[in-house]
Amino acid sequence: MLSRTRVHLQTLVLLILVVHLSQPVCVDVPSGTEAILGKTMKLTCISCMRREEVKAKTRVDWYYMKEDENKEYGITSHKFHIYRFEEDSSGALDGPLNGRVKWNGSHDLQDLSIIITNVTYNDSGVYECHVQREFVFDFFTPSVYITKNITLRVKEQATGDTAALYSEIMMYVLLVFLTFWLLVEMVYCYRKISKSDEQAQDTAY
CATH class of the missing domain: 2.60.40.10 (Immunoglobulins)
Known part of the structure; x- marks a missing residue:
């Protein structure tokens, strides 16, 4: 029973994490x-x-x-x-x-x-x-x-606006990094939940 409660708790934490990281990212970039x-x-x-x-x-x-x-x-x-x-x-x-x-x-x-x-x-x-x-x-x-x-x-x-171009590139790099971070966290949490679920099944048997 304790293991199942832990699994549900970790699932809730995962959902909160996904919602938090999926919030729109505000990047203060200079104007063209x-x-x-x-x-x-x-x-x-x-x-x-x-x-x-x-x-x-x-x-x-x-x-x-x-x-x-x-x-x-x-x-x-x-x-x-x-x-x-x-x-x-x-x-x-x-x-x-x-x-x-x-x-x-x-x-x-x-x-x-x-x-x-x-x-x-x-x-x-x-x-x-x-x-x-x-x-x-x-x-x-x-x-x-x-x-x-x-x-x-x-x-x-x-003509090329170097400052605006650099800012735009940095904004996309940041968005790609945050997306990759979200993916890594989701995989990590999924593995933890799967492992806890297996342990709960073993305990039940």
């Missing part, structure tokens, strides 16, 4: 910085959360500032508020990119990216992703504020 004229460009903004932080109110504000050739003289460009995401209301705002900015974030709100359609040369500049999270706990509601900057260049033809 080269857009192609006339194409669609994704501006990536990743803000990973831990499992205990999944209950949070998230607000995302995207800003655009055109790089001014006169900035060396202390003259700065106007910052445009181009997109706002909230639970109750979200959407593109009036500005130089009006009608060409769309939400491209994930359902779990760890990927907070946007896309720009029909890119023009005037879209070159600095984009800011402002993320405000208010976490919901039993007795208090702490908040965090994160800002990420992306300097975008628009070109007529594509």
